[in-house]
Amino acid sequence: MGFDEMDVDTIWKNGEFLDWEDATTHVLTHALHYGTGVFEGLRSYETEQGPAIFRLEEHLDRLFDSAKMYDMEIDHSREEITEAIVELLDRQDLTSCYIRPIAYYGYDSLGVSPGDCPTDLVLAAWPWGTYLGEEALEEGVDVMVSSWRKHASSQVPTNVKTTGLYVNSMLAGEEARRNGYVEAIVLNKEGNVAEGPGENVFMVNDGEVYTTGQAQSILEGITRDTVITLAEERGYTVHDEAVISRGQLYTADELFFTGSAAEVTPIRSVDDTEIGSGTRGPVTEELQEAFFEVIERRTDDHDEWFTYL
Numbered sequence: 623m624g625f626d627e628m629d630v631d632t633i634w635k636n637g638e639f640l641d642w643e644d645a646t647t648h649v650l651t652h653a654l655h656y657g658t659g660v661f662e663g664l665r666s667y668e669t670e671q672g673p674a675i676f677r678l679e680e681h682l683d684r685l686f687d688s689a690k691m692y693d694m695e696i697d698h699s700r701e702e703i704t705e706a707i708v709e710l711l712d713r714q715d716l717t718s719c720y721i722r723p724i725a726y727y728g729y730d731s732l733g734v735s736p737g738d739c740p741t742d743l744v745l746a747a748w749p750w751g752t753y754l755g756e757e758a759l760e761e762g763v764d765v766m767v768s769s770w771r772k773h774a775s776s777q778v779p780t781n782v783k784t785t786g787l788y789v790n791s792m793l794a795g796e797e798a799r800r801n802g803y804v805e806a807i808v809l810n811k812e813g814n815v816a817e818g819p820g821e822n823v824f825m826v827n828d829g830e831v832y833t834t835g836q837a838q839s840i841l842e843g844i845t846r847d848t849v850i851t852l853a854e855e856r857g858y859t860v861h862d863e864a865v866i867s868r869g870q871l872y873t874a875d876e877l878f879f880t881g882s883a884a885e886v887t888p889i890r891s892v893d894d895t896e897i898g899s900g901t902r903g904p905v906t907e908e909l910q911e912a913f914f915e916v917i918e919r920r921t922d923d924h925d926e927w928f929t930y931l
């Protein structure tokens with residue numbers, strides 16, 4: 623669904639609330655030409671204890687880390703950004719939605735060096751359902767191993783979230799969809815599993831949980847951290863720096879994706895090879911249920927992860 627079909631009308635930019643159509647940027651903006659933006663994607667949920675933003679603190683930590691990597695000065699404090707997000711949601715009556723903060727080198731000059739380009743900060747929010755489809759949460763998704771490799775962290779930093787890096791995600795995801803799959807799994811330069819275009823990958827084998835770590839050129843997701851925590855609390859051994867070969871994907875007992883957009887989505891096949899029984903596996907189901915129990919606030923556990931509106 624396009625933005626024009628959504629009931630949203632306000633964007634926050636550089637300290638001001640603007641009408642949606644006025645939230646524009648010049649065509650000679652540095653970030654448009656060189657991918658020099660850093661961003662976050664997080665969700666607010668309508669929970670049993672009221673609407674609440676999930677893990678805002680950790681997303682702000684990552685936003686500031688990403689900015690640091692590109693020498694960007696964000697002129698607004700965490701407190702200002704938090705207040706602005708809460709007001710942005712309030713002004714648009716949004717409770718369950720996706721939130722997109724983005725900081726980028728703006729308009730001044732177009733050398734590759736950002737020179738005196740200002741850092742613009744924008745906050746937007748809109749309703750966004752399950753990223754890979756409602757049915758996917760139960761049935762799982764069909765994925766392919768992309769022919770595109772993930773850039774190595776020695777080429778561009780992969781531990782931060784910068785706009786330019788998403789051309790790799792776009793190419794991998796579109797290749798998968800052109801071939802009839804829902805999503806891709808991207809291998810790293812060495813040919814081992816890195817992650818999805820916008821998700822981390824988990825594997826379950828013999829009752830133990832595996833996921834790749836930063837050494838495999840991944841973005842360490844906040845949902846990944848959430849699921850690791852929930853799995854360990856339930857007594858699972860979690861290998862969070864795992865090296866997963868391509869072959870291990872096909873023989874895994876269970877596979878699933880995690881991400882702020884994808885939440886916890888089972889993977890039922892890779893390159894047309896059924897994973898496990900070809901549907902959501904029992905460990906995936908347990909961890910998915912634990913995840914939804916927390917984010918819907920059906921438990922008092924992990925209240926520290928929530929910023930109530």
Ligand SMILES: Cc1ncc(COP(=O)(O)O)c(C=O)c1O
Nearest residue numbers: 820821822841843844845881882
């Ligand atoms: C490349 C990539 N990996 C992993 C993730 C999952 O991260 P998170 O759980 O923090 O949303 C994302 C989504 O932001 C991503 O874009």
